[in-house]
Amino acid sequence: MNIKTKLVLGLGILAGMIVLLVALSIFNLQILTEVEPASPNAPVYLERALLWISVIGVVCIVTGVALLLWLPSSINKTIRKLTDGIVEIANHNYGKRLDTKPNEEFYGVSESFNRMAERLTEYRESILTDILAAKRFLEAIVNSINDPIIGLNNEKEILFINDEALTILNLKREEVIRKSAEELALRNDLLRRLVRELMTPAGNKEPLKIYADNKESYFRTSYIPIQYKDEDKSAVTNLGNIIMLKNITEFKELDTAKTTFISTISHELKTPISAIMMSLKLLEDARIGGLNAEQQQLSASIEENAKRLLDITSELLNITQIENGRLQLRPRITKPIELVQYAIKANQVQADKFNIQIEVDYPEEGKIGKLFVDSEKIAWVLTNLLSNAIRYSKENGRVVIGARQEGDGIEMYVRDFGKGIDPHYHQSIFDRYFRVPGTKIQGSGLGLSISKDFVEAHNGSLTVESELGKGSTFIIRLKK
Numbered sequence: 001m002n003i004k005t006k007l008v009l010g011l012g013i014l015a016g017m018i019v020l021l022v023a024l025s026i027f028n029l030q031i032l033t034e035v036e037p038a039s040p041n042a043p044v045y046l047e048r049a050l051l052w053i054s055v056i057g058v059v060c061i062v063t064g065v066a067l068l069l070w071l072p073s074s075i076n077k078t079i080r081k082l083t084d085g086i087v088e089i090a091n092h093n094y095g096k097r098l099d100t101k102p103n104e105e106f107y108g109v110s111e112s113f114n115r116m117a118e119r120l121t122e123y124r125e126s127i128l129t130d131i132l133a134a135k136r137f138l139e140a141i142v143n144s145i146n147d148p149i150i151g152l153n154n155e156k157e158i159l160f161i162n163d164e165a166l167t168i169l170n171l172k173r174e175e176v177i178r179k180s181a182e183e184l185a186l187r188n189d190l191l192r193r194l195v196r197e198l199m200t201p202a203g204n205k206e207p208l209k210i211y212a213d214n215k216e217s218y219f220r221t222s223y224i225p226i227q228y229k230d231e232d233k234s235a236v237t238n239l240g241n242i243i244m245l246k247n248i249t250e251f252k253e254l255d256t257a258k259t260t261f262i263s264t265i266s267h268e269l270k271t272p273i274s275a276i277m278m279s280l281k282l283l284e285d286a287r288i289g290g291l292n293a294e295q296q297q298l299s300a301s302i303e304e305n306a307k308r309l310l311d312i313t314s315e316l317l318n319i320t321q322i323e324n325g326r327l328q329l330r331p332r333i334t335k336p337i338e339l340v341q342y343a344i345k346a347n348q349v350q351a352d353k354f355n356i357q358i359e360v361d362y363p364e365e366g367k368i369g370k371l372f373v374d375s376e377k378i379a380w381v382l383t384n385l386l387s388n389a390i391r392y393s394k395e396n397g398r399v400v401i402g403a404r405q406e407g408d409g410i411e412m413y414v415r416d417f418g419k420g421i422d423p424h425y426h427q428s429i430f431d432r433y434f435r436v437p438g439t440k441i442q443g444s445g446l447g448l449s450i451s452k453d454f455v456e457a458h459n460g461s462l463t464v465e466s467e468l469g470k471g472s473t474f475i476i477r478l479k480k
């Protein structure tokens with residue numbers, strides 16, 4: 001029964017009751033006016049009339065109250081049904097339908113509600129299909145990458161991982177997806193290292209050596225933040241990180257082959273170069289026969305170039321030692337002045353050639369401690385720095401070599417007043433084979449790189465302070 005019918009019916013009953021009440025009142029009034037007031041029947045008629053009017057009046061009131069309660073509650077029930085339906089839809093329960101009969105009120109509204117829920121269901125299914133297709137597509141892309149790749153959210157849960165990563169981690173997909181990488185790392189050494197490096201980005205950047213599939217492989221790791229940018233690019237939200245491992249085994253093998261090649265060649269070259277130097281010494285010996293001025297000049301030039309070749313082969317041998325990880329330190333207690341004097345002696349001829357004054361800045365005896373270092377290596381570094389200072393200075397200039405106590409460490413430095421180094425290159429000059437663009441003086445670009453490796457092998461540091469046109473200072477800091 002719909003609300004209109006209920007309303008008409010209720011009002012009809014009420015109107016009927018009122019009409020009956022009015023009719024009865026008129027009827028009783030008529031009887032009362034026809035009866036003599038003094039008649040003995042008068043009180044009886046009056047009482048009956050009042051009784052009827054009261055009964056009908058009470059029935060009218062009860063009917064009215066019943067209608068008042070029944071009508072809103074029947075509307076309320078339907079509205080509640082509708083509200084419940086809307087709440088279910090708001091909670092993404094798109095399967096919710098309203099069950100209303102055609103003769104009930106709000107039947108039309110319920111029908112529209114059901115149609116809307118139907119559409120929403122279809123829409124959600126199509127979106128789900130799209131999302132699933134996109135997810136499968138992304139998984140296929142991740143899996144088709146030949147290098148291991150792992151995606152983590154901000155809580156470090158593994159969102160995706162490809163087969164390559166599963167192989168090197170020796171894990172199964174179902175064991176890792178949506179699992180905390182930190183928890184998995186407790187029983188997986190490799191994952192532990194990756195998670196640690198992710199959290200401390202400036203940490204160890206040595207290639208990872210992994211033994212998998214019965215062979216050794218090397219991987220370079222990179223940690224890429226996953227960021228979401230608003231359309232207007234005003235805000236950036238971090239969603240997590242990607243850990244990528246680049247397989248560098250092939251390059252590593254080539255590098256090892258190169259290092260072995262350089263090492264063999266340098267070693268093989270050393271003997272003939274030393275023989276050339278020896279022969280030159282004999283040639284210059286007056287007992288063998290005098291040389292005229294031109295021949296002496298030629299022999300000096302050959303000697304200089306042979307020495308240069310010898311220096312290069314020794315630099316290359318040093319490099320191969322470092323690259324092979326075979327750098328061995330033989331530390332002993334050394335006075336810094338011994339190292340300074342060694343470097344000066346090794347460079348004196350060169351300095352004299354360009355009339356460069358070598359000044360020594362050294363504290364009084366007792367004001368500087370001793371070092372516990374591989375003196376050959378540190379002497380090599382000082383010699384190389386002093387040689388650079390002389391080579392990159394103008395003729396008739398001066399250079400300073402010194403040492404001083406700095407807290408519980410010792411600083412040794414070489415200063416020149418030459419052309420200086422552009423701040424852009426203060427980092428790169430320590431890279432292998434790097435030479436500042438436009439450098440005319442001959443060189444290999446290896447000296448500073450080897451020097452840095454030697455000093456760092458002693459847990460020390462080698463830094464530069466330099467200004468274009470004013471000169472450079474190279475500082476070695478070593479612990480006592």
Ligand code: ADP
Binds near residue numbers: 416421434435442
């Ligand atoms: P090399 O001197 O054999 O080229 P190094 O590794 O010793 O190799 O130096 C790298 C580069 O740094 C040099 O090529 C030069 O451009 C620059 N450099 C090094 N020392 C100095 C210096 N004292 N003054 C100016 N430039 C320098």
